[in-house]
Amino acid sequence: DTGVSQDPRHKITKRGQNVTFRCDPISEHNRLYWYRQTLGQGPEFLTYFQNEAQLEKSRLLSDRFSAERPKGSFSTLEIQRTEQGDSAMYLCASSVTGGAGGYTFGSGTRLTVV
Amino acid sequence: KNQVEQSPQSLIILEGKNCTLQCNYTVSPFSNLRWYKQDTGRGPVSLTIMTFSENTKSNGRYTATLDADTKQSSLHITASQLSDSASYICVVSLPYGNNRLAFGKGNQVVVIP
Numbered sequence: 564d565t566g567v568s569q570d571p572r573h574k575i576t577k578r579g580q581n582v583t584f585r586c587d588p589i590s591e592h593n594r595l596y597w598y599r600q601t602l603g604q605g606p607e608f609l610t611y612f613q614n615e616a617q618l619e620k621s622r623l624l625s626d627r628f629s630a631e632r633p634k635g636s637f638s639t640l641e642i643q644r645t646e647q648g649d650s651a652m653y654l655c656a657s658s659v660t661g662g663a664g665g666y667t668f669g670s671g672t673r674l675t676v677v
Numbered sequence: 678k679n680q681v682e683q684s685p686q687s688l689i690i691l692e693g694k695n696c697t698l699q700c701n702y703t704v705s706p707f708s709n710l711r712w713y714k715q716d717t718g719r720g721p722v723s724l725t726i727m728t729f730s731e732n733t734k735s736n737g738r739y740t741a742t743l744d745a746d747t748k749q750s751s752l753h754i755t756a757s758q759l760s761d762s763a764s765y766i767c768v769v770s771l772p773y774g775n776n777r778l779a780f781g782k783g784n785q786v787v788v789i790p
Contacts, residue, residue: 567720605781607780608778666711671719
């Protein structure tokens with residue numbers, strides 16, 4: 564197992580286009596989190612899953628954002644009708660339930676909306 | 678007000694010197710406090726994890742301390758190397774059972790030769 568994988572690493576898109584990111588967590592981790600990080604800021608929570616259930620969504624997650632984890636393994640984050648303000652690093656992390664130790668981040672997807 | 682505040686926001690240090698980064702938090706109680714290192718354009722990588730009952734934790738040249746009474750933590754970097762140039766993020770695990778984290782904005786460290 565190579566940790567949390569995110570794809571793509573970088574994405575440049577035109578305003579108004581839809582984009583989809585993928586996250587593959589550590590296989591034995593049942594929890595998966597999405598964060599957004601802008602320059603000079605810490606990551607901001609977007610949403611998290613326990614297995615396939617999406618248990619919490621931040622108010623930052625507007626109607627244009629949707630996340631899925633259909634089989635409780637990999638997850639996708641889709642942004643519809645992208646705006647320039649969506650430009651950020653999108654981080655995925657995974658952990659086990661009550662995981663005081665194992666909370667692992669992926670390398671992120673850098674989105675640039677032009 | 679952010680639940681986790683870090684200082685200084687940024688600092689420049691000479692290679693080989695030591696430095697200490699500060700983290701003040703308001704979350705109480707909490708299950709653990711973590712320090713992450715984040716290289717530019719990369720995801721955060723865990724350096725140390727401390728429960729509320731631990732006072733110190735080391736990982737190589739990185740030593741984290743925790744004072745639960747004053748709600749302060751520090752990260753000390755010994756004999757800095759150029760590769761230590763990164764953002765160091767203090768993270769507090771919220772006690773809500775969902776493993777949510779409260780992040781500081783990070784200390785940006787630049788090590789120069």
